[in-house]
Amino acid sequence: MQDRPAPARHADMTDPALSADPWLRDLSPELVAHLQAMSLRRRLRDGERLYARGDAAEGLYGVVRGRIRLSVPTPNGREVLFVLFEPGSWFGEVSMFDGEPRPQDAHAIGDSEILLLPRLRFLALLDQHPELYRGFTRLLCRKLRTVLDYVEDALTLPLAARLGKRLLQLAQVYGVDEADGRLIDLALPQDDLASMLGATRQSVSKELKAWEQQGWISLRYRHVVLRDEAALTRMVARASGLPEP
Known part of the structure; x- marks a missing residue:
């Protein structure tokens, strides 16, 4: 030991x-x-x-x-x-x-x-x-x-909303403003993101790649940059049944 x-x-x-x-x-x-x-x-x-x-x-x-x-x-x-x-x-x-x-x-x-x-x-x-x-x-x-x-969240929200909500929360704590968005300044392998959410790495990777294509985020090695926090916030609000900001 x-x-x-x-x-x-x-x-x-x-x-x-x-x-x-x-x-x-x-x-x-x-x-x-x-x-x-x-x-x-x-x-x-x-x-x-x-x-x-x-x-x-x-x-x-x-x-x-x-x-x-x-x-x-x-x-x-x-x-x-x-x-x-x-x-x-x-x-x-x-x-x-x-x-x-x-x-x-x-x-x-x-x-x-x-x-x-x-x-x-x-x-x-x-x-x-x-x-x-x-x-x-x-x-x-x-x-x-x-x-x-x-x-x-685990009982009521789809994976996309839970993932978006977690990224927004992490950005509040670890966010660093950069030219192309807000970097989550925390080494965050997709395996860790998946385990936080009780999901598979493959399903988390699929959501992240889709958001990258939409211009909401950009992916770096073990890091995520939020490029359109407003879009993520609206998506989470809709899934949660809350008024969109």
Whole structure:
């Protein structure tokens, strides 16, 4: 089994990438100081594993730099992308609270730096300061709402609408304006896009090529450029039964 990355120095809880989340931003200076005292940073190389499916929960993680990819293995040895976490994202709270093993694998995308709040010490702090639970309730509700949106899309929308919606969402987070459109500045193999949507690579490729011919997007190696976001937005709205913008 791959060795876990070694803990590094104490983290700075005031790092802008971390403190922007409401659960941390709204804490008193006293609580931030407690978190500062217990926190650890870890540095990961590109592709390095943070934890494996079935591992015991170490605690709560925050992404300081880089990206963390959560995925699940399939019986045929492939990997299904579950979610990507950007700087400022917090994750791992479910296993931290319920004590169950990690349900996914977590790997770094690019050289990354994460913060760890050790589970037992953090739970003890929660017992001493129950006001912390309010922020975590908001965090969990926000994630649950996202999951429910994905489930609704999977049950009600055709693949084209789900793919268009996901590309528009990715462009909001990773979009970089260029002369010919808005580049999704994220290495995004079509296999990953397909696994995000529960679709086959072939069906996703067919939709992307059709949109490229229509001038809505252009395809580069492992990247997508949105050339006509308005057309994609109208298509998604029609499929969702919403008024077209």
